[in-house]
Structure formats: structure tokens, C-alpha cells
Amino acid sequence: LKESKRAVNSLRDIVDDDDDDDLERVSWSGEPVGRRNKLPSFQSLSDALSDTGVKNYTPELRRPKAEYKDYSSDWSPKDTVRRMQRGKVCSLERFRSLQDKLVLLDEAVAGHDGNVITAVLIFLKRTLRREILFRELEVRQVALCHLIHFLKESGEQKFLLDLLRFLDRTEEVALSQYREHLNIQDVEKRREFLKGCIGLPFSAEDTSHIQDHYTLLERQIIIEANDRHLETAGQSEIFRKYPRKASILNMPLVTTLFYSCFYHYTEAEGTFSSPTNLKKTFKIPDKQYVLTALAARAKLRAWDDVDALFTTKNWLGYTKKKAPIGFHRVVEILQRNNAPVQVLQEYVRLVEDVETRLNLATKYKCHDVVIETYRDLKDRIQLTAYKCKVERGSAEEDKINSILNNM
Amino acid sequence: FCFAFFQLLYSEHEVEKMFTLKPGRLPQADVKNIIFFVRPKLELMDIITDNVLREDRGRSPQRDFHILFVPRRSLLCEQWLKEQGVLGSFIHREQYSLDLIPFDGDLLSMESESAFKECYLESDQTSLYHAAKGLMTLQALYGTIPQIFGKGECARHVANMMIRMKREFPGSQNSIFPVFDTLLLLDRNVDLLTPLATQLTYEGLIDEIYGIQNTYVKLPPEKFAPKKQGEGGKDLPTEPKKLQLNSAEELYAEIRDKNFNAVGSVLSKKAKIISAAFEERHHAKTVGEIKQFVSQLPHMQAARSSLANHTSIAELIKDITTSEDFFDNLTVEQEFMSGIDTDKVNNYIEDCIAQKHPLIKILRLVCLQSVCNSGLKQKVLDHYKREILQTYGYEHILTLNNLEKAGLLKPQTSGRNNYPTIRKTLRLWMDDVNEQNPNDISYVYSGYAPLSVRLAQLLARPGWRSIEEVLKMLPGPHFEERQQLPTGLQKKRQHGENRVTLVFFLGGVTYAEIAALRFLSQMEDGGTEYIIATTKLINGTSWIKSLMEKLEPAPF
Numbered sequence: 001l002k003e004s005k006r007a008v009n010s011l012r013d014i015v016d017d018d019d020d021d022d023l024e025r026v027s028w029s030g031e032p033v034g035r036r037n038k039l040p041s042f043q044s045l046s047d048a049l050s051d052t053g054v055k056n057y058t059p060e061l062r063r064p065k066a067e068y069k070d071y072s073s074d075w076s077p078k079d080t081v082r083r084m085q086r087g088k089v090c091s092l093e094r095f096r097s098l099q100d101k102l103v104l105l106d107e108a109v110a111g112h113d114g115n116v117i118t119a120v121l122i123f124l125k126r127t128l129r130r131e132i133l134f135r136e137l138e139v140r141q142v143a144l145c146h147l148i149h150f151l152k153e154s155g156e157q158k159f160l161l162d163l164l165r166f167l168d169r170t171e172e173v174a175l176s177q178y179r180e181h182l183n184i185q186d187v188e189k190r191r192e193f194l195k196g197c198i199g200l201p202f203s204a205e206d207t208s209h210i211q212d213h214y215t216l217l218e219r220q221i222i223i224e225a226n227d228r229h230l231e232t233a234g235q236s237e238i239f240r241k242y243p244r245k246a247s248i249l250n251m252p253l254v255t256t257l258f259y260s261c262f263y264h265y266t267e268a269e270g271t272f273s274s275p276t277n278l279k280k281t282f283k284i285p286d287k288q289y290v291l292t293a294l295a296a297r298a299k300l301r302a303w304d305d306v307d308a309l310f311t312t313k314n315w316l317g318y319t320k321k322k323a324p325i326g327f328h329r330v331v332e333i334l335q336r337n338n339a340p341v342q343v344l345q346e347y348v349r350l351v352e353d354v355e356t357r358l359n360l361a362t363k364y365k366c367h368d369v370v371i372e373t374y375r376d377l378k379d380r381i382q383l384t385a386y387k388c389k390v391e392r393g394s395a396e397e398d399k400i401n402s403i404l405n406n407m
Numbered sequence: 408f409c410f411a412f413f414q415l416l417y418s419e420h421e422v423e424k425m426f427t428l429k430p431g432r433l434p435q436a437d438v439k440n441i442i443f444f445v446r447p448k449l450e451l452m453d454i455i456t457d458n459v460l461r462e463d464r465g466r467s468p469q470r471d472f473h474i475l476f477v478p479r480r481s482l483l484c485e486q487w488l489k490e491q492g493v494l495g496s497f498i499h500r501e502q503y504s505l506d507l508i509p510f511d512g513d514l515l516s517m518e519s520e521s522a523f524k525e526c527y528l529e530s531d532q533t534s535l536y537h538a539a540k541g542l543m544t545l546q547a548l549y550g551t552i553p554q555i556f557g558k559g560e561c562a563r564h565v566a567n568m569m570i571r572m573k574r575e576f577p578g579s580q581n582s583i584f585p586v587f588d589t590l591l592l593l594d595r596n597v598d599l600l601t602p603l604a605t606q607l608t609y610e611g612l613i614d615e616i617y618g619i620q621n622t623y624v625k626l627p628p629e630k631f632a633p634k635k636q637g638e639g640g641k642d643l644p645t646e647p648k649k650l651q652l653n654s655a656e657e658l659y660a661e662i663r664d665k666n667f668n669a670v671g672s673v674l675s676k677k678a679k680i681i682s683a684a685f686e687e688r689h690h691a692k693t694v695g696e697i698k699q700f701v702s703q704l705p706h707m708q709a710a711r712s713s714l715a716n717h718t719s720i721a722e723l724i725k726d727i728t729t730s731e732d733f734f735d736n737l738t739v740e741q742e743f744m745s746g747i748d749t750d751k752v753n754n755y756i757e758d759c760i761a762q763k764h765p766l767i768k769i770l771r772l773v774c775l776q777s778v779c780n781s782g783l784k785q786k787v788l789d790h791y792k793r794e795i796l797q798t799y800g801y802e803h804i805l806t807l808n809n810l811e812k813a814g815l816l817k818p819q820t821s822g823r824n825n826y827p828t829i830r831k832t833l834r835l836w837m838d839d840v841n842e843q844n845p846n847d848i849s850y851v852y853s854g855y856a857p858l859s860v861r862l863a864q865l866l867a868r869p870g871w872r873s874i875e876e877v878l879k880m881l882p883g884p885h886f887e888e889r890q891q892l893p894t895g896l897q898k899k900r901q902h903g904e905n906r907v908t909l910v911f912f913l914g915g916v917t918y919a920e921i922a923a924l925r926f927l928s929q930m931e932d933g934g935t936e937y938i939i940a941t942t943k944l945i946n947g948t949s950w951i952k953s954l955m956e957k958l959e960p961a962p963f
Contacts, residue, residue, distance in 0.1 A: 087480060087502065112532065112535070112536045112539075112564075112568055113533075113536060114531065114532070114533030114536065115479060115480065115481060115482050115533075118482050118483060119482050122482070122486075141530070142530070142532070145529060145530035145531055146531060148529070149525075149529045149531045150483065153449055153483055154483065154486075154487070175804070175805060175808055178804070178805070179805055179956065181802075182802065182958055205789055205792070206804060209792075209793075209796055209801055209804055210801070210804075212796075212801060213801035213802075216801070250800075251800075252796075252797065252798055252799055252800040252801075253796075253797040253798070253801075254763075254797055254798045282797070284797070287761075288761065288794075288797070291761050329758075
């Protein structure tokens with residue numbers, strides 16, 4: 001603690017030039033300020049111990065080279081492990097029999113030192129037949145975990161998969177293999193790879209996700225090719241007005257749906273790029289679909305499309321508006337896209353909860369809705385008060401007056 | 408990586424310059440030796456290889472390379488360097504056994520980011536070995552710890568290793584009067600809940616929002632621009648403002664562990680005191696009085712600058728905590744923690760996914776719900792997974808798999824939810840929390856008492872025997888070990904003297920938990936003072952991030 005105090009104080013002189021002005025100079029006394037029952041023992045103990053051999057426990061930088069050589073060839077497995085734990089280089093070649101090798105491994109595991117365990121495992125991997133190694137590791141969990149970790153780190157994918165298959169850890173095999181797709185940059189190759197992953201032993205749920213991943217990428221490749229063509233041809237209005245900022249490849253499903261609702265909204269279900277096709281193929285729930293379509297059409301200020309999203313004809317032929325999401329959410333999205341008040345008003349009117357409706361209507365100046373709601377609540381006071389929020393001589397003011405007179 | 412600690416060696420051993428490790432050519436420096444001081448991580452080996460290969464061998468004088476691994480050499484790394492063909496370029500390959508780094512007077516950390524992932528996902532207990540070694544060093548300096556308590560598989564391993572190490576190195580028996588009475592080893596997975604919740608202490612919020620790295624925080628500079636007179640229209644700084652945060656700063660020590668809602672009043676009181684102090688200059692009449700005032704000036708100026716900084720930070724935090732989204736998020740967290748509606752799909756979470764909020768925020772919430780429900784019903788879990796994969800990308804299957812392995816987001820297996828029992832028995836949810844003048848540790852989350860700290864609290868008084876049933880519901884064994892002290896060193900406790908307990912969190916600890924333990928330390932008649940050690944200082948975001956699959960292919 002005393003030395004870190006010195007260290008921090010001299011910090012400024014040694015750190016990169018860039019950092020000079022940014023460091024706040026705070027003195028480090030090593031003594032925490034504000035603690036009532038500070039332990040006096042800490043500080044003085046360190047002081048007291050600084051001369052009495054504490055240095056034995058701090059690391060030395062220089063060690064005699066001799067310490068690294070392994071002169072004797074008679075070290076037992078236990079002692080070999082001990083020596084390795086101390087950082088001494090040991091040759092393991094003399095452990096020839098399977099028995100010896102296993103004892104060596106068990107000693108390494110008992111010593112808990114990851115480096116030593118790994119070193120022994122590398123030796124065994126090199127000098128044992130695979131089946132034997134796998135069989136022995138099956139009953140040695142700790143060593144097994146170390147080997148798996150080592151294989152993952154060093155990228156020895158094939159060996160790892162063989163090991164996992166032997167252990168019947170089939171789901172892990174599947175996931176491990178699937179992970180490799182991230183290293184494939186070329187889309188076509190990636191698509192092929194994903195196709196190959198479908199038959200792997202994933203859990204039931206995961207299998208459907210992998211299938212979807214493949215299908216999605218396959219679609220994206222087709223859409224991307226078509227749209228790039230459309231863009232360069234320059235004939236399509238939507239692509240001229242809103243040039244694409246990025247490719248659709250490898251984007252998540254919902255992003256793809258948004259893209260489709262933006263650029264391909266009116267297409268029939270038969271094409272790969274139509275929103276309805278995506279909805280059907282990936283079983284996108286209504287809620288998600290409506291939200292995404294709404295966001296896309298609102299961005300394009302296509303209010304009629306928005307209207308159509310929520311209009312349904314019942315069997316009598318009457319139209320009615322309903323939404324799988326709360327209408328307050330619809331209002332939010334419309335407002336974010338600067339929808340005109342007349343459009344906004346329609347949907348504020350549909351918000352079920354009265355308080356929310358009033359809040360939104362007042363916030364976004366949907367006067368008619370406020371007035372109508374107060375009228376329905378028969379709230380004279382609020383209605384009168386609201387008069388000052390509308391323009392003098394406006395239609396809204398007249399409306400309020402007429403309602404008040406008839407109450 | 409803690410710069411400060413390096414200086415320790417370097418100032419004594421004539422080091423010219425220090426640079427951060429970066430790919431590309433090494434900077435110019437007129438030195439003979441270049442030492443790479445690194446953690447044994449493969450990604451770092453790639454950078455070193457790049458540095459070495461780009462070194463101009465024709466230059467004179469030639470520079471020698473050495474490498475120092477912290478805290479241990481790694482066979483894997485050396486193998487890697489060998490395969491890249493650069494291993495022979497290093498004249499010395501050594502290790503520097505830096506296990507526990509002091510972060511404050513009562514806080515030690517190994518700063519091992521991958522410890523949780525390695526221990527709980529990969530069953531790799533190397534970091535536990537280092538923890539044990541760190542504890543042995545600690546005992547060499549501060550005396551053998553007579554009592555060891557623990558809960559969790561990893562805790563059991565560390566204790567076993569400590570006992571074995573002591574047996575194997577009998578020479579380390581020393582005659583130091585023990586400072587610690589008790590060591591409490593806790594697995595992180597005994598309490599998976601606490602790191603997922605948003606911390607509400609001042610320091611906790613700074614970490615949640617801006618991230619504290621090695622006691623430093625980088626903040627948006629706008630609020631910290633010095634107001635210089637006569638220079639109107641000066642350009643605002645664009646570099647983030649970097650501040651160091653530790654207990655040596657008086658004001659920070661006072662407010663760091665308070666609930667954020669209690670910080671404002673402290674700051675305004677301080678402002679009055681400092682103003683009054685500066686006003687004193689009008690009352691200084693005699694030369695003696697003026698001299699005294701002037702001698703106080705540096706301290707007063709430091710106090711004023713400190714106050715200005717923390718007022719700015721508090722303003723920045725307040726902008727976030729008063730936002731609608733923060734409120735909605737916190738409301739849902741607290742509903743889950745108090746046991747409300749943990750078995751259904753949550754509307755707010757769905758809305759956040761639909762609006763594509765940052766993925767880690769979503770993961771924290773669904774994991775919180777899962778932990779508070781002892782696992783989610785299969786239908787609910789599948790629903791969330793589907794929505795996440797469709798919105799953020801199918802490749803996140805890998806991360807979701809990791810979270811399941813770690814026990815954070817999993818299906819409910821036994822069909823019964825243990826959380827309500829645990830919550831009630833350990834009094835984890837306290838309705839009548841007092842944020843200004845707390846009387847219980849639940850103030851750090853404005854209602855939720857961290858499970859881990861409750862366990863520490865109950866261990867001290869009345870002991871774990873009173874919660875046997877609940878302990879069995881938590882993962883891993885619980886145990887007690889005693890270590891022999893040489894005769895004459897047995898500690899005789901004075902009346903009223905506090906016991907000292909070292910709490911070691913294996914897998915990470917949050918600032919809120921540290922605040923809660925400090926609260927217990929300063930309680931009247933508390934009886935125990937706590938020192939905290941951990942493998943890493945974490946918050947929910949950094950923790951979940953460490954469990955996410957790296958999705959970008961490696962740059963090399």
C-alpha cells in the first residue's frame with residue numbers, strides 16, 4: 001500500500017504524453033478518508049514488514065538459467081508436476097506407458113494448475129491414440145474441460161468435434177459447428193454452410209431457428225441481387241427517392257421485414273421480397289408485423305396504407321378499426337414520423353384508456369378529441385378550461401361553446 | 408490494467424517510457440530493452456507478434472525483446488508465439504505473480520474478466536488457483552486466517568487449495584498476528600440476481616452509465632469546461648473528461664456509497680460550507696490570520712474543485728435517472744424482484760425488443776425474470792428467444808446458450824419456484840426502505856437487499872445454522888474450515904472490538920454490494936468490519952457482455 005502511494009504520485013511522469021492533462025491529481029495517502037473504524041494495523045504492518053523478508057513473496061525478475069534445465073531424469077510423476085508448477089521446463093517423454101501417463105495426468109489435475117494440466121494434455125494428445133485418450137478423459141471431468149477449452153482457444157475445430165461426438169454431447173457439436181459460420185465472409189459460402197448445419201443435432205427449438213437462419217439468408221441473397229439491379233437500372237421510383245444505405249445481407253429478420261415493407265410493400269405474396277411472403281414463411285406474429293409495417297409506411301408518410309393496416313371489414317360489411325397493439329403505440333410511432341395532426345387525431349381517438357387518450361390528445365394538440373372526450377365525461381369545468389387552449393374564433397371554440405350550451 | 412501498479416517496479420528500475428499495447432510498429436524510443444507486460448491472452452499475442460515482426464532489424468542499436476506474463480506464464484500463449492515464429496525473439500520469458508490488486512483501503516481485485524465464464528461455463532478453474540495464491544500471499548502478509556466459511560463449488564475448491572498449499576509449504580508458517588478473523592468465500596452463482604439489477608448508489612450509477620475502469624471514469628466533457636473569463640466563445644473540449652475515483656478524495660468517500668437520491672443534499676451542504684470557508688478571507692485581519700487562511704487555500708481549492716466535479720457528475724446522472732425509460736426499466740426490475748408476474752411474458756420487455764433497445768438491456772431483464780422465477784416456463788422462454796433472435800439476429804443463439812449454461816436464462820426444471828421462499832426468509836425485499844438515512848442494506852437498490860451481502864450479514868449474526876433450509880436451495884455446498892494458528896497468536900478479542908472478515912466474491916462483485924458491506928461495517932454494534940476481494944469488479948452490462956459470444960471474426 002505504501003509503495004502504490006509512491007507509484008500513483010509519480011504516475012504523471014511516466015504515462016503516455018496524451019494523458020498528462022486529463023489526470024486529476026488526487027493524493028493517495030493509502031488511508032481511506034471517512035471510515036470511522038479504520039484498521040490501524042494495515043499501514044504499520046506493511047511498514048514493519050518491509051524489512052523482514054516480505055520480499056520473499058514478491059516475484060523476482062531474474063532467475064538463474066540453471067533452474068530451467070531439468071538435469072535429473074528420475075522425477076516421479078508427482079515431482080514432475082511439482083516442478084512444472086514452479087515454471088521449470090520438464091521433458092515428459094520418459095513417461096511411456098499408458099499407466100504412467102495417466103498417473104501424470106491425475107497428479108496434474110490434483111495440483112489445480114491450468115498450465116500444467118494443459119501441458120500434460122498436449123503431450124497425451126500427441127502420444128496417445130485418440131480413442132484411448134477420449135476414453136480416459138470421459139471419466140476425468142476436469143481434464144476433459146481443460147482440453148475442450150484448449151481446443152477452442154487454439155481453433156482445433158475438427159479434433160474438438162470428434163471429441164464431443166465421442167462424448168455424445170451432440171448439441172454442443174451442433175452449436176460449435178454453427179459458430180464457425182461467423183468466420184465465413186462470402187455470403188454464398190455462408191449460405192451453403194448454414195444449409196449443412198440444418199441436419200445437425202440441435203434441440204427442437206434451435207433446429208427451427210437454424211432453419212430460419214438459412215432460409216432468411218437465402219432470401220436475402222435473392223432480394224439483394226434483384227434490388228441492386230433495380231437501383232442501377234434507375235427505373236424504380238422508390239429506389240430513386242430513397243437510395244439504400246446498406247445491403248440487406250445478414251440483417252436480422254425484423255430488419256428485413258422493415259426493408260420489405262419499405263421497398264416492396266405492394267408486391268403480391270408470391271414474390272420473395274413481399275412482406276406477406278416473409279410473414280408467412282417465418283410465421284411472424286401479427287403484433288410484430290403490424291408494428292414493422294406501420295413504422296415503414298409512416299416513414300414514407302403513406303397514411304392511407306397506415307389506415308388500411310388497421311381497418312377490417314366484419315361480415316356485415318362494416319369497417320372497424322382494431323390493432324393487435326395498443327393504439328397509443330400507433331400514435332407514438334406516427335408522431336415520431338411527424339404525422340399531420342389530422343392523421344394523428346384519428347388514432348388518438350381510438351386509444352381505449354381515457355386518461356392516456358386525454359394526455360396524448362392534449363400533448364399533440366388534437367383538439368377535437370379533447371373536446372369530445374370531455375363532452376362524453378360531461379366535464380363542464382375541464383371543457384371550459386380548455387377554451388383557452390384553442391384559437392379565438394376558431395371552429396374548435398365554437399364547438400366547445402355549443403356543447404356547453406347544450407349540457 | 409492498473410497502470411499505477413506497474414510504476415512500483417518501473418520507477419525503481421529505470422524505465423524510460425510506457426506505451427499501451429497496439430498493433431503496428433512500435434513507437435520510437437532510444438532504449439535497449441523492450442518488455443511486453445501482458446495478460447496471457449491469445450488476442451494480445453497476435454498484437455505482440457505484429458509488433459515484433461514489424462521491428463526494423465536493420466536499425467542500430469538493436470532492441471531486445473522480453474515478455475512478462477501477469478499473473479502466470481501461459482503455455483498456450485507461448486505455443487502460439489512459437490507457431491507465429493516469434494518465440495525465439497524473446498530473450499526472457501517470465502511471469503509476474505500479481506494476483507490481488509488493491510483498489511482502495513478495503514478493496515482488492517484480481518481484475519480477471521473471464522473468471523466467471525471460465526469457472527461456470529467452461530469448468531476451467533485456473534482463476535480459482537490464482538485466487539488461492541492471492542489468498543496465500545495475503546496470509547503471508549497479514550497472518551493466517553483462522554476461520555474459513557464458504558458457499559458454492561468454487562468456494563470449496565479455493566478452500567481446498569488453500570489448505571493444500573499450506574500443507575505443502577510448511578515454511579510459510581509465520582509469526583504474524585492475524586489481522587483477519589474470518590474469510591468468507593462466495594460463488595457468484597449463489598447470487599445471480601444482484602448484478603442484473605440496476606445499481607442505485609452514486610458510484611454504482613457512475614459505473615452503470617459510464618463504466619469505471621481501474622478507478623478511472625471517462626465522462627462527456629461539456630459540463631466540465633472551465634469557465635474562463637474574457638474568453639467567450641472558446642471551443643468546447645471534445646476529449647472526454649477523465650477522473651480518478653477513490654476514497655482519498657474526501658467528498659467522494661462521503662457520497663460514493665449513498666443512494667443517489669441522498670447525494671443532492673450532501674452536495675448542497677458542502678457548497679455552503681465551502682462558500683463560508685472562502686468568505687473567511689474577509690474576516691482575516693491580522694497577518695497571522697491571513698497567513699493561516701492562505702495555508703488553508705490549497706485544501707479549500709481542492710475541495711471546491713472536487714465539489715464542482717461531483718455536482719457535474721450528479722447532474723449527468725440525474726438526466727438519466729429522471730428519464731421515462733429509466734423509470735419504466737426500474738419499475739419492471741422491482742416488480743420481478745418483489746415476485747410480481749415473473750411467470751408471464753412481460754409487456755415492457757416485449758416493447759423494448761420491438762423498439763430494438765440495446766440487446767444487453769433486454770438480456771439483463773429476461774435473465775432477471777428467469778432468476779426471480781427459478782427458471783422460465785418453456786413457453787415463455789421460447790417466446791422471448793424467438794423474439795430476440797428475430798429482432799437481433801439468429802447468431803445470438805450462441806449467447807442464449809451461454810446464458811442457459813450459466814443458469815441465468817433457463818427453463819424451469821423442477822416445476823417449483825424457490826425464489827419466494829428465499830426472498831421471504833432472507834428478507835430480500837424491504838418495502839419501507841429509507842434512502843436518506845438507511846437502516847438496512849436494501850437501500851443500495853432502493854428496496855432489494857443483495858442476497859450475497861445478506862448471507863454475509865447472517866453469517867456474522869446469528870450464524871448460518873439459522874438459514875440451513877434456504878442455504879440448501881442455493882447452489883453448491885456450504886462449509887466451514889479452521890486453520891491452526893501457532894500458539895500465542897490466538898486472537899483475544901477486546902470487549903467492543905470488531906471482528907474483521909474478508910469476503911471474497913468468486914466471479915465478480917458490484918459497487919452496490921461493496922457499499923452494502925461498508926454500510927454493515929460502520930453500523931453501531933455491528934460487530935464486524937469487512938474487507939472485500941473479488942476476481943473482478945463488475946456491473947450487469949459488463950458481466951453479461953463477458954458471456955456473449957464474440958460475433959465479429961478476429962481481425963487477424
